[in-house]
Amino acid sequence: MLISNMEIIPGKQIQKHFGLVQGSSVRAKHVGRDIMASLKNIFGGELKGYTELLQESRDEAMDRMQQQAHAIGANAILNVRFSTSSVAQGAAEIYVYGTAVILE
Structure with a gap:
């Protein structure tokens, strides 16, 4: 399935x-990740645990959107x-949306 942030695809027509x-996808923080994040707040650096958590959430939300379109x-x-x-303290929602179409 073609997924794009553009409103049109050059050379294609919407049928x-x-x-x-x-x-x-709504995800909650993990205690282990919170401990590592606290240390990173002191010393600086990327919060890799949270980066991974958000990537997993984006992937899951995208999969659900694609399933609905299919x-x-x-x-x-x-x-x-x-x-x-932010849905609750320690939990966040990733929401993805778009326009489902049939392209030629």
């Missing part, structure tokens, strides 16, 4: 428009955007 598809017969998702929000 059918299905509308919004979305996926989300289920309605789309072969592409255009104008894809990501959003994040």
